[in-house]
Amino acid sequence: LREHYCIIASNKHLESTTMERTYIMIKPDGVQRGLIAEILGRFERKGLKLVGLKSVVPSQETAEAHYEVHNERPFYPGLIKFVTSGPVVCMAWSGKDAITVARTLIGSTNGREASPGTIRGDFGMDMGFNMIHGSDAAETAAFELGLWFPEGLMEWDQTITAWVYE
Numbered sequence: 001l002r003e004h005y006c007i008i009a010s011n012k013h014l015e016s017t018t019m020e021r022t023y024i025m026i027k028p029d030g031v032q033r034g035l036i037a038e039i040l041g042r043f044e045r046k047g048l049k050l051v052g053l054k055s056v057v058p059s060q061e062t063a064e065a066h067y068e069v070h071n072e073r074p075f076y077p078g079l080i081k082f083v084t085s086g087p088v089v090c091m092a093w094s095g096k097d098a099i100t101v102a103r104t105l106i107g108s109t110n111g112r113e114a115s116p117g118t119i120r121g122d123f124g125m126d127m128g129f130n131m132i133h134g135s136d137a138a139e140t141a142a143f144e145l146g147l148w149f150p151e152g153l154m155e156w157d158q159t160i161t162a163w164v165y166e
């Protein structure tokens, strides 16, 4: 039985190597509106694991690097001004398919079109003021996590994991 248990335990360990990490950020409007705990709680209750958390006022350089893919778009200058205007909450969450799971919790970009039950669908009415950012792919997640958390992320065993994943 003990050997059997070890096989299950090591399979679980193997499976954990397919876990993803994603960069999530509560933007200045989410902070100003007092939605930090509400938003953070949704990720926490979902079963994702918090592996990075801090609050900063983003520098111009970090904001520009973060939104570089949009630098030709007409809304880019306003977006940079907005995201550097005050504190944001930087988070790293880990879990199976964490990138997609987080995007589903967040909802579509425009709050008026986002589904009820999503963060943007429940609290948002606009495109720019949509409260939260979530990485959209594995490559962008790796880039954004390195950009916002150059100090690295937390490694820890969460005891509830055994009750979150079968």
Ligand code: DAT
Pocket (backbone or CB within 6 Å): 070, 075, 079, 108, 109, 127, 128, 130, 132, 133, 134, 136
């Ligand atoms: P998302 O944040 O859903 O990944 P995105 O990557 O296309 O959306 O755009 C990044 C942010 O830029 C978005 O959260 C809000 C802003 N934005 C996007 N399109 C916009 C537009 N047409 N007008 C104003 N702001 C826009």
Ligand code: MG
Pocket (backbone or CB within 6 Å): 134, 136
């Ligand atoms: Mg995006």
